[in-house]
Amino acid sequence: MIDVIIIGGGVVGCGVARELSRYNLNIALLEKTDDISNGQSKANTAIIHGGYDAKPGTLKAKFNVLGNKMYDRICAELDVPHKRNTSLVVSFGSDGHEALEKLKQQGIENGVPGLSIIGQDELRRREPNIGSTAYEALLVETGGIVCPYEMTQAYAENAAMNGVNFYREAEVTAIEKTQDGWKVISKAGTFTAKAVVNCAGLYSDVINNMVSEDKISIVPRRGEYYIVDKKYANEFHASIFQLPTKMGKGILVSPTVDGTVLLGPTAEDIDDKMDTRTTTEGLAKVLKYASLTWEHIPMRSFITTYSGLRAHCNRDDFVLGEVPDAPMFFNAVGVESPGLTSAPAIAEYLAGMIADKLSAKKNENFDPIRKGIPKFREMNDEQRARAISINPDYAKIVCRCETVTEAEIREAIRRPVGARSVDGIKRRTRAGMGRCQAGFCTPRTVEILCEELHISPLEVTKFGGNSKYIESYLFEKGDNENA
Amino acid sequence: MRNVDILIIGGGPAGLAAAISAYEAGSRNILILEREENLGGILKQCIHNGFGLHTFKEELTGPEYAQRYIDKVLEYGIPAQCDTMVIDITPDKVVTAVSRGAGLEHFKAKSIILAMGCRERPRGSLGTPGWRCSGIFTAGTAQKFTNLKGMMPGKRVVILGSGDIGLIMARRMTFMGAKVLACVELMPFSAGLKRNIVQCLDDYDIPLLLSHTVVDIAGRERLEGVTVAEVDPKTLKPIEGTEQYYECDTLLLSVGLIPENELTTMAGVKISPATNGAEVNENLETSVEGIFSCGNVLHVHDLVDYVSEESAKAGVNAHKYVQGQLPKEENTLEVVSGFGVSGAVPQHISQELDEPITIMFRPRGVFKDAQVCIDVGDVQVAAKKSRILTPGEMVTLKFSPEYLRKNTNADKITVRVEAQQS
Numbered sequence: 001m002i003d004v005i006i007i008g009g010g011v012v013g014c015g016v017a018r019e020l021s022r023y024n025l026n027i028a029l030l031e032k033t034d035d036i037s038n039g040q041s042k043a044n045t046a047i048i049h050g051g052y053d054a055k056p057g058t059l060k061a062k063f064n065v066l067g068n069k070m071y072d073r074i075c076a077e078l079d080v081p082h083k084r085n086t087s088l089v090v091s092f093g094s095d096g097h098e099a100l101e102k103l104k105q106q107g108i109e110n111g112v113p114g115l116s117i118i119g120q121d122e123l124r125r126r127e128p129n130i131g132s133t134a135y136e137a138l139l140v141e142t143g144g145i146v147c148p149y150e151m152t153q154a155y156a157e158n159a160a161m162n163g164v165n166f167y168r169e170a171e172v173t174a175i176e177k178t179q180d181g182w183k184v185i186s187k188a189g190t191f192t193a194k195a196v197v198n199c200a201g202l203y204s205d206v207i208n209n210m211v212s213e214d215k216i217s218i219v220p221r222r223g224e225y226y227i228v229d230k231k232y233a234n235e236f237h238a239s240i241f242q243l244p245t246k247m248g249k250g251i252l253v254s255p256t257v258d259g260t261v262l263l264g265p266t267a268e269d270i271d272d273k274m275d276t277r278t279t280t281e282g283l284a285k286v287l288k289y290a291s292l293t294w295e296h297i298p299m300r301s302f303i304t305t306y307s308g309l310r311a312h313c314n315r316d317d318f319v320l321g322e323v324p325d326a327p328m329f330f331n332a333v334g335v336e337s338p339g340l341t342s343a344p345a346i347a348e349y350l351a352g353m354i355a356d357k358l359s360a361k362k363n364e365n366f367d368p369i370r371k372g373i374p375k376f377r378e379m380n381d382e383q384r385a386r387a388i389s390i391n392p393d394y395a396k397i398v399c400r401c402e403t404v405t406e407a408e409i410r411e412a413i414r415r416p417v418g419a420r421s422v423d424g425i426k427r428r429t430r431a432g433m434g435r436c437q438a439g440f441c442t443p444r445t446v447e448i449l450c451e452e453l454h455i456s457p458l459e460v461t462k463f464g465g466n467s468k469y470i471e472s473y474l475f476e477k478g479d480n481e482n483a
Numbered sequence: 484m485r486n487v488d489i490l491i492i493g494g495g496p497a498g499l500a501a502a503i504s505a506y507e508a509g510s511r512n513i514l515i516l517e518r519e520e521n522l523g524g525i526l527k528q529c530i531h532n533g534f535g536l537h538t539f540k541e542e543l544t545g546p547e548y549a550q551r552y553i554d555k556v557l558e559y560g561i562p563a564q565c566d567t568m569v570i571d572i573t574p575d576k577v578v579t580a581v582s583r584g585a586g587l588e589h590f591k592a593k594s595i596i597l598a599m600g601c602r603e604r605p606r607g608s609l610g611t612p613g614w615r616c617s618g619i620f621t622a623g624t625a626q627k628f629t630n631l632k633g634m635m636p637g638k639r640v641v642i643l644g645s646g647d648i649g650l651i652m653a654r655r656m657t658f659m660g661a662k663v664l665a666c667v668e669l670m671p672f673s674a675g676l677k678r679n680i681v682q683c684l685d686d687y688d689i690p691l692l693l694s695h696t697v698v699d700i701a702g703r704e705r706l707e708g709v710t711v712a713e714v715d716p717k718t719l720k721p722i723e724g725t726e727q728y729y730e731c732d733t734l735l736l737s738v739g740l741i742p743e744n745e746l747t748t749m750a751g752v753k754i755s756p757a758t759n760g761a762e763v764n765e766n767l768e769t770s771v772e773g774i775f776s777c778g779n780v781l782h783v784h785d786l787v788d789y790v791s792e793e794s795a796k797a798g799v800n801a802h803k804y805v806q807g808q809l810p811k812e813e814n815t816l817e818v819v820s821g822f823g824v825s826g827a828v829p830q831h832i833s834q835e836l837d838e839p840i841t842i843m844f845r846p847r848g849v850f851k852d853a854q855v856c857i858d859v860g861d862v863q864v865a866a867k868k869s870r871i872l873t874p875g876e877m878v879t880l881k882f883s884p885e886y887l888r889k890n891t892n893a894d895k896i897t898v899r900v901e902a903q904q905s
């Protein structure tokens with residue numbers, strides 16, 4: 001019997017897994033798709049929020065502020081790129097002062113340090129390229145940016161190093177109460193466990209409703225984005241929010257840790273929890289509002305668009321902790337924004353609670369340190385020469401836009417909870433994320449996946465399921481290999 | 484650090500032609516660096532014929548055309564180091580490259596020729612809404628799969644964009660047993676060569692839908708279909724009510740090429756926003772002395788013959804530069820793209836020339852019964868009539884240098900089209 005089953009491999013599930021691996025427990029994580037970080041944790045705004053936005057007294061406010069404070073330590077332990085680039089909430093027009101003041105007060109009440117309102121001169125000194133109608137702003141010194149999927153992977157890898165078993169393509173379809181715990185039926189088999197943690201993101205309502213009479217409902221709320229080429233990495237420094245007005249919540253313009261610029265997101269409630277399409281209207285809206293902040297958006301320098309679905313809960317707050325009518329069943333439900341920021345605090349909180357209930361002992365061998373894949377593009381000449389002498393695959397650049405080598409790609413596959421698809425490689429190495437969007441490297445990436453996983457090109461997918469690249473061989477397989 | 488007189492980056496047709504001409508002009512310390520395992524550049528995957536009509540008066544396939552240059556390089560014994568990727572160039576011409584065999588190497592070059600070619604514009608740059616499923620390829624990637632890897636990406640195909648690679652792939656996919664449903668082009672004219680439209684679409688009854696675009700992409704995992712709509716030719720916005728759904732498993736994009744100029748930028752070379760390539764003078768020298776640029780990395784060509792011709796010139800000039808025989812450009816005139824013209828190359832022309840000067844550009848639309856003109860200052864010095872001009876076909880126009888001497892107080896050279904836009 002397993003001690004704890006975690007359902008869902010997003011940043012929350014992987015974070016809980018890692019924090020639980022500090023204890024002597026037998027832990028399994030079940031993820032529906034072919035990879036971790038395939039849900040909200042892959043497509044979001046990647047902001048480490050200050051915590052001024054959530055209503056005082058809510059779990060969102062509490063965990064946001066706690067999580068924010070933990071980021072520097074966690075990112076140092078797990079080698080995750082992040083940056084305290086500050087956030088600005090900008091009022092476009094002179095009538096926003098009162099609202100900014102209110103936000104600031106709310107932040108202070110939530111316990112957010114480093115908040116101040118800055119005027120024209122200071123605003124333009126910090127952001128010389130900001131739109132001409134920008135008037136004043138709330139400066140959030142603790143605001144930052146992080147790579148959300150690397151954060152999730154880092155948690156997962158560290159958890160796996162410390163003994164957590166990961167099962168992918170393991171959708172949980174039913175849960176039954178047993179005498180001494182839970183029976184969890186999944187597409188990867190049936191498991192029994194003393195405790196279950198529900199971190200299923202958009203489907204956390206479905207999982208909750210399998211065991212509890214206290215029904216919850218999650219509505220997918222879509223956000224659409226543009227990504228602008230790295231050429232514009234220095235256009236803005238802070239993450240620039242627009243002060244919400246009668247016209248809407250506004251659109252953010254923010255640098256990312258990768259040097260690209262994000263424009264977005266929209267917010268639209270939809271019916272389908274899988275519908276991550278981008279839409280003409282949504283993308284138009286992004287441009288319309290973003291152009292307040294960035295007046296001359298370089299339309300020819302978009303590298304891609306995407307959308308993400310927020311798990312918006314009808315209770316309008318995170319639902320965290322043991323389910324009252326389902327003992328030893330724990331929820332992390334409705335973890336929408338600021339969920340990424342809150343994840344380290346949520347993980348610590350839930351893991352502590354569960355370990356307590358199971359009277360678990362500390363795992364003496366727990367190693368909190370995880371190292372990222374050494375990135376060729378970040379090395380100096382000396383390091384590069386050394387990397388190549390140790391592993392000649394470092395001399396083979398597969399993705400030319402982002403300078404990703406074959407060594408990095410192979411390692412992304414070989415790591416614990418490694419990549420199995422082209423998108424998995426992309427999120428772990430950035431291969432294919434640059435300006436040509438994998439046009440050049442796809443054929444080679446497909447080959448490397450085949451070599452490492454011992455599969456045929458016909459089986460290689462973009463992100464699991466039927467997302468295949470190759471329909472058939474043009475010749476008999478034998479001929480092909482000789483060619 | 485290895486010392487090289489002429490270092491050529493890229494072993495495609497541009498790099499090969501430049502190397503050969505530099506050798507023939509007398510240089511002996513030349514080195515070609517190529518990141519792929521073999522020389523030949525993009526031509527390796529262009530197994531169709533139609534190459535070399537201008538240069539060899541024969542119809543060759545891409546690999547055959549490239550082989551003629553590779554053979555010359557071998558015959559002359561010009562060293563070409565493959566599997567070697569250049570990752571950095573400094574303005575004082577120190578080049579860093581990596582390879583499995585030699586690790587990380589530095590080269591000090593007297594002259595550098597940039598011949599890195601170009602890459603294709605991806606879907607992301609178009610902002611086409613819909614699902615982000617598999618089954619969407621740039622035409623060149625699909626070409627690599629079919630022609631070099633022997634793998635078929637799909638069976639029912641729609642092509643977005645009518646660039647030459649897309650047109651060629653319409654035919655290739657048809658040959659390989661796929662059904663190509665349509666080639667969809669946003670503009671009211673094709674971006675490809677007329678002969679490719681005839682030979683690759685018309686001959687196989689593949690409809691070319693001008694003033695149309697893909698407005699939605701369906702398929703959660705693999706592509707299942709695309710919605711195509713007509714666009715208003717003026718605003719390029721889709722017209723409601725004209726949508727049509729095509730069931731398909733493959734969408735090929737042929738929506739433009741972008742010169743690959745990361746290294747160029749590192750070297751401190753000025754980039755032209757019109758061509759996305761380096762700014763050059765008539766010697767194909769960039770804003771950094773001794774660094775030359777040619778082929779598709781300079782501006783996107785439609786015929787490889789012109790790539791070879793242009794690059795041969797870069798090779799000779801690099802040789803002259805190393806010998807100290809390339810005059811320093813002092814009095815240069817700026818070349819301005821006037822009405823109907825986009826991305827004229829070269830961008831700067833010396834007033835002290837004594838050879839005829841060639842200017843190349845792409846028309847900014849379709850023009851019938853047009854005339855292309857060059858003005859030095861306010862004086863028209865050359866004109867060429869053309870029954871039809873399209874953005875798909877590059878225009879070249881020559882003029883005699885004596886006009887530059889006659890108009891010494893001219894401040895610029897203007898290239899323009901005289902015609903009714905149709």
Ligand SMILES: Cc1cc2nc3c(=O)[nH]c(=O)nc-3n(C[C@H](O)[C@H](O)[C@H](O)COP(=O)(O)OP(=O)(O)OC[C@H]3O[C@@H](n4cnc5c(N)ncnc54)[C@H](O)[C@@H]3O)c2cc1C
Pocket residue numbers: 007008009010011012013014030031032033036037038039040041042043044045046047048049170171172173199200201202203204222223265307308309310311332335336337338339340341342
């Ligand atoms: C558009 C958008 C913008 C955002 N911006 C920010 C931001 O800037 N800052 C911030 O702090 N937060 C932000 N968030 C919120 C943040 O992304 C989420 O709170 C966080 O990623 C939630 O992580 P999670 O692990 O709970 O969920 P997810 O990442 O969604 O993970 C849930 C996982 O459960 C799996 N799963 C589902 N059902 C099952 C099943 N039956 N069996 C097994 N597995 C299952 C899914 O496949 C998925 O992998 C944003 C969210 C969105 C959508």
Ligand SMILES: Cc1cc2nc3c(=O)[nH]c(=O)nc-3n(C[C@H](O)[C@H](O)[C@H](O)COP(=O)(O)OP(=O)(O)OC[C@H]3O[C@@H](n4cnc5c(N)ncnc54)[C@H](O)[C@@H]3O)c2cc1C
Pocket residue numbers: 492493494495496497498516517518519522523524525526529532533534535567568569570598599600601623626647648651743746777778779780784785786787788790
């Ligand atoms: C699909 C397709 C169909 C075509 N059809 C025709 C046709 O029918 N007729 C015709 O005349 N022309 C055709 N062309 C055009 C012709 O192929 C190109 O004009 C020609 O290949 C351009 O030559 P190039 O040397 O500038 O670039 P490329 O051929 O792209 O060569 C550039 C080389 O530089 C190398 N390189 C780049 N960066 C680096 C680096 N950092 N370090 C080392 N090496 C590097 C690349 O690997 C490549 O080998 C076609 C082109 C394509 C893509």
